Ligand SMILES: [Fe+2]
């Protein structure tokens with residue numbers, strides 16, 4: 345029996361398989377993120393949640409491909425050591441632009457995907473997303489970041505292992 349998770353993963357493979365298999369995304373598996381996860385695992389979780397949200401409602405003018413690709417690439421700038429090794433507040437400001445740069449250069453990202461990536465840290469950045477793709481990414485990223493933070497608190501204060 346096909347579950348919702350299987351179906352969502354099929355969509356992600358179809359629309360973003362080349363990203364998942366790319367050398368840079370593979371490298372993202374080795375880059376820690378939010379203490380107990382890594383950039384690739386977090387980005388995949390964000391993508392799964394965003395596609396889940398996308399399917400809850402009708403978005404007639406929104407291509408699921410843009411949702412998948414913007415989500416998979418939103419933190420790819422963290423694979424750049426210059427960004428990853430900077431202090432956290434600088435990292436929060438600078439990684440969306442670096443992600444967009446890499447997404448454009450290496451993954452041929454379109455304008456919808458690039459705007460969503462650039463503004464996914466709102467309200468840290470002043471300008472909010474301007475499309476459903478951007479809002480889906482922002483909501484899914486906040487959801488997954490909150491889950492990562494709760495996992496960190498569980499491990500730190502209750503001694504539960506990841
Ligand atoms: Fe981010």
Ligand SMILES: [Fe+2]
Nearest residue numbers: 386418419485
């Ligand atoms: Fe993120």
